[in-house]
Amino acid sequence: MRDIAMHILDIIGNSVRAKATLIEVSVIEKSKDDKLVLIVKDNGCGMDDKMIANALDPFFTSRxxxxxxxGIPLLQQNAQLSDGALIIKSKIGEGTTLEATFVRSHIDRPPLGDLPSTISLMISGNPSVEFVYTHVLDKEQFVLDSREIKQILEGVDITQPNVVRFLTQMVDENLTEIGVEL
Amino acid sequence: MAKVKTLEDLKKMRDQLQSRLTLREKSDHPERMVQIKVSMATCGIASGAKETMNYLIEELDNRSIDAVVTQTGCMGYCHSEPTIEVHIPGFDPVVYGHVDTKKADEIITKHIIGGELVDGIIPVSYTTANEDDNEN
Known part of the structure; x- marks a missing residue:
């Protein structure tokens, strides 16, 4: 995985397979603390302690x-390489929260990558799952909620190419607006 | 400074889209549309599945082919990623491996439009990308 966007696309796959109906993805950048945090929170089936430990083992999969x-070991590796860490909190029946922290200015911190098309593909590629994407850069914030999008679309399919293109542009412009370096 | 796009703009676009969709008379019948699933697990993403998916959405739209492109998990063909499953209504689904944008173009031209199979099919004991196979 070359960048954080790819990790997002990868990790949400776990949530989708855990039968989550709502996945909240947040990227929080704090320049003062020199931290970058990626949080993926879902309401899927959850894991017990043993399975959490297993999830960090590259030779474990539920498939x-x-x-x-x-997926998770690669993200953990990238986090650790940039003096960060990966934490998973989960409860059976309630869902899972995965948090990867990075030192933002660390030379080995992966770039954010192509967030705009990743976010729009994430939403359009899993039409039956709802997503909330939040990007925080210091005091600025951008939030995109797929439920709001679907409400506005009124039955127009979210997989429509025009919609996908629009979402990509919208994310791009809004992230640029709040000063995110893509 | 140019105005940043908001959900308001999406609302405006929706009305145009809705009129266009009624013209095409298909929105109620997704089972009659070409369905493409892009395998997007760790292996697929690392091999460039995102570019493939983006390209498929764009190119199918350019050629006015009604298709739904969605994501699926790993089908177990990590050696041949990016893989896609093409399901044309009335035919058995077909899985292609090593689908970069060039291959995707060939699949659209020859398979989806032309109806002939293209090199690169992942064969044999294949039974559709059923995610349930993964569950215990």
């Missing part, structure tokens, strides 16, 4: 199609 599960 049957293959024997390895690298």
């Amino acid at each position: 049957k199609t293959r024997k390895v599960g690298l």
Whole structure:
């Protein structure tokens, strides 16, 4: 995974498979504390303590199609390489929260990557799941809620190419507006 | 400074979209549309599935083909990522491996429009991308 956007796309896949109906993705940048935090919170099936420990093991997966599960370990590696850490909190039946912290100015901190198209593909590629994307940069904030989008679309499919394109542009412009370096 | 797009703009766009969709008379029948699933787990993403998905959405729209492009998990063909599953109504779904934008273009031209199969099919014991297979 080359950047944080790719990690987001990857990690939300876990939440989708955990049958989450609402996934909240936040990227919080605090230049004063020199921190960048990625939080993925879902209301999926949750995990017990044993499974949380397993999730960090690259040779563990709940899938049957293959024997390895690298999504979380790769994110953990990138976090640790940039003097950060990865924490998973989860409760069976309630959902899971994954938090990866990075030292923002660290040379090994992955770039944010192509957040605009990642966010729009995340929302349009999983039409039956709702997403809230929050990006905080110091005092500025941008929030995108797929429920609001669907409400406005009134039955127009969120997978429509024009809608996908619009969302990409909207995220791009709004993040640029609050000063995010994409 | 140019105005930043908001959900208000989306509302305006919706009205145009709605009239166009009624013209195409299809929105109620997703089962009659071409359905494409892009495998987007760790392996797919790392191999560029996002670019493939973006390209498919754009190119199908450019050619006015009604299709739904969505994401799915890992189908177990990590060696051939990015993989996509193409489901044309009335036919069995077909999975293609190593789908970069060039391959995607070929699949649209030859398979989806032309109806002939293209090199790169992941064959054999394949049974559609059923995510339930993954569950215990």
